[in-house]
Amino acid sequence: MxxxxxxxxxxxxxxxxxxxxxxxxxxxxxxxxxxxxxxxxxxxxxxxxxxxxxxxxxxxxxxxxxxxxxxxxxxxxxxxxxxxxxxxxxxxxxxxxxxxxxxxxxxxxxxxxxxxxxxxxxxxxxxxxxxxxxxxxxxxxxxxxxxxxxxxxxxxxxxxxxxxxxxxxxxxxxxxxxxxxxxxxxxxxxxxxxxxxxxxxxxxxxxxxxxxxxxxxxxxxxxxxxxxxxxxxxxVPQDRVIEPQIQTPAPRPKAAPHDLQIPCERDGIKVFIAPEDVILMRADGHYTQVYTDRDRLFCVWPITQASKRLVPVGFLQTHRSYLVNSNKVLRFERAKDKGRCVFQKPDLPPAPVSRSKLKSIQDVLCPERGAIGAE
Incomplete structure (x- = not known):
């Protein structure tokens, strides 16, 4: 044919x-x-x-x-x-x-x-x-x-x-x-x-x-x-770089109870993370993402439950969606009504600090600056 x-x-x-x-x-x-x-x-x-x-x-x-x-x-x-x-x-x-x-x-x-x-x-x-x-x-x-x-x-x-x-x-x-x-x-x-x-x-x-x-x-x-x-x-553009106003080591958090563990999942397997190994926690809908020095893990706790359990042992809620381990903060940066916490791990994005929490976070991480402001 x-x-x-x-x-x-x-x-x-x-x-x-x-x-x-x-x-x-x-x-x-x-x-x-x-x-x-x-x-x-x-x-x-x-x-x-x-x-x-x-x-x-x-x-x-x-x-x-x-x-x-x-x-x-x-x-x-x-x-x-x-x-x-x-x-x-x-x-x-x-x-x-x-x-x-x-x-x-x-x-x-x-x-x-x-x-x-x-x-x-x-x-x-x-x-x-x-x-x-x-x-x-x-x-x-x-x-x-x-x-x-x-x-x-x-x-x-x-x-x-x-x-x-x-x-x-x-x-x-x-x-x-x-x-x-x-x-x-x-x-x-x-x-x-x-x-x-x-x-x-x-x-x-x-x-x-x-x-x-x-x-x-x-x-x-x-x-x-x-x-x-x-x-x-x-x-979505990344947050603009904020020049640091002050750089000082953050105080160590209070000691966590030995039995306090954060339930997480890694590749579908449940693991428990000690609070002192956590850098920050970020809200993800009704759950949270947990950042450590080596991993980013899924946690079944909502950010509200994580806050209730971890704030008493030294964590800071910098934003309604963020909890940070103050012992892992390298420096606190503030520019007018914006702030953020920069961590010791260089590839970890900074945690934002909401306007309503700027003063309290600055007082905890930078007590010297807070005392000067009070005078």
Whole structure:
């Protein structure tokens, strides 16, 4: 049979690559710092991340397919098109469950990357199987190259994003994931030719390019909206640097009772932390985050309960959302009606001091300055 001349709309090719990049960043950002969150919150975040990544793979594929130009009218099987989206979401979800509910060893990271690569391939070829009135013919070279690239680049993307869980790694992993998805699609398409098939072999309802475009526009709108929502956490500027007014070692807190322990969770395992090992506690909804010299842990205490237990043993509530261990404060800084506590650990962000607590915190941490002010 005579093959059809296939061309691509360059603008839609660029849009497809942009969709893949946005989906990658959104999905990987949703999985950030999940180890310190409750199990239910982790499950919800992983589900949303799977929808963002799997839905992004699907959206990228069909944005690119909208740019496919053939000399005949062709349609899509609606059922197979939906199956391709669900397949991508479910397979990516399996990989994320491995990464966040199994010990993250090198084998687990590589396996998760390979699973994501298989998900990209499965979505592509199931989506292509939904073509109506034309049929895709694949070459062994195209199948092999697209498979190797999919698995190899997805393994690299997961290693970049999960080898170290830093913001820079999320950027690099997102870029590599987007490159993987786009490369797989266009390498596979380069090894694909099309022939006309006059009859319809329907598995479900038939969609035209116009109907498909509506679905793709809707999924892309949701994806970009989620991207903006997630991206706010990366765009919020840090507090401006406040010049220190005074620098003095803070007094040691009162001795804590030997039986006072702070219940925390580390990777789903309950641990107990002594108050003297805590640098600060920060409210996180109805729970708190506990910062030590080595870890950031999840604690089931709300900030109000933590305050009642720890203020009597020398902790300071600098803000309604912050408790600090005065023994760990390097210096107290104040600029007009703003203040903050800077800690001995250099990579720990300062704790803000609310306006209503400036005087009392300054009197405790800087008694010499408080005495001068009283005169």
């Amino acid at each position: 005579e093959t059809l001349l296939a061309q691509h709309n360059f603008t839609l090719v660029i849009m497809a690559c942009l969709v893949a990049t946005v989906a990658a960043f959104t999905g990987l950002s949703l999985t950030r710092e999940l180890a310190k969150k409750p199990v239910l919150q982790r499950k919800i975040s992983i589900s949303l991340a799977a929808i963002a990544l799997g839905g992004g793979i699907w959206s990228m594929h069909f944005v690119a397919m909208l740019g496919l130009q053939l000399p005949i009218l062709f349609y899509y099987d609606a059922a197979l098109t939906l199956v391709s989206a669900l397949t991508a979401i479910l397979i990516v979800g399996v990989a994320l469950v491995l990464l966040h509910f199994v010990e993250r060893t090198p084998l687990v990271i590589s396996s998760a990357g390979g699973i994501v690569g298989i998900g990209v391939l499965a979505m592509h070829y199931i989506g292509m199987a939904g073509l109506q009135q034309c049929r895709a013919i694949y070459t062994p070279f195209g199948l092999i190259v697209s498979s190797v690239v999919a698995i190899g680049l997805c393994v690299l993307a997961i290693w970049l994003a999960y080898g170290k869980r830093r913001i820079r790694n999320i950027y690099l992993g997102s870029l590599c994931f987007a490159v993987a998805v786009c490369s797989v699609h266009f390498l596979a398409m380069a090894g694909t030719s099309f022939v006309a098939v006059p009859s319809l072999a329907e598995f479900g309802l038939t969609m035209s390019n116009e109907v498909l475009a509506i679905g793709v526009i809707f999924s892309s709108f949701v994806l970009f909206g989620t991207f903006l929502w997630v991206g706010v956490t990366f765009l």
